[in-house]
Amino acid sequence: MHYEWDENPELNITPLVDVMLVLLAILMVIAPTIVYEELIKLPQGSAQKALSKKPPVNIVINEKREIMLKGEKFQFKGFEDNFYIYAQEKLDPKSAVLISADKRLGYGDVMMILSAIKRAGFSEVSLATNG
Numbered sequence: 001m002h003y004e005w006d007e008n009p010e011l012n013i014t015p016l017v018d019v020m021l022v023l024l025a026i027l028m029v030i031a032p033t034i035v036y037e038e039l040i041k042l043p044q045g046s047a048q049k050a051l052s053k054k055p056p057v058n059i060v061i062n063e064k065r066e067i068m069l070k071g072e073k074f075q076f077k078g079f080e081d082n083f084y085i086y087a088q089e090k091l092d093p094k095s096a097v098l099i100s101a102d103k104r105l106g107y108g109d110v111m112m113i114l115s116a117i118k119r120a121g122f123s124e125v126s127l128a129t130n131g
Contacts, residue, residue, distance in 0.1 A: 056096040063102040080116040093121040100128040
């Protein structure tokens, strides 16, 4: 048997690189879907009773500028003072207020009602729409 020591065999690493690139692509696709979950026990909170959501206060203003609030009718001219007194006696200032106004009313009329509600101490006030 005769060996030629001058020959340099070359390694063909192209298939190895191809396989590694395919494995890398698979890992890149799967990695974002891997979810690590550690089971821990959380301590009990100090609040034992569940929070109750308060129903919003609905204020309805018709085209004749009559204001209805929980079945009671208010006049437009004296609404600011009357609502302030009514709110202090019968309403919670932390509850939300929903204003439903007729679309034929002027912008200034609705904004006067809105400012009266804000001055009475309500911070969560919104306008109802049909959309």
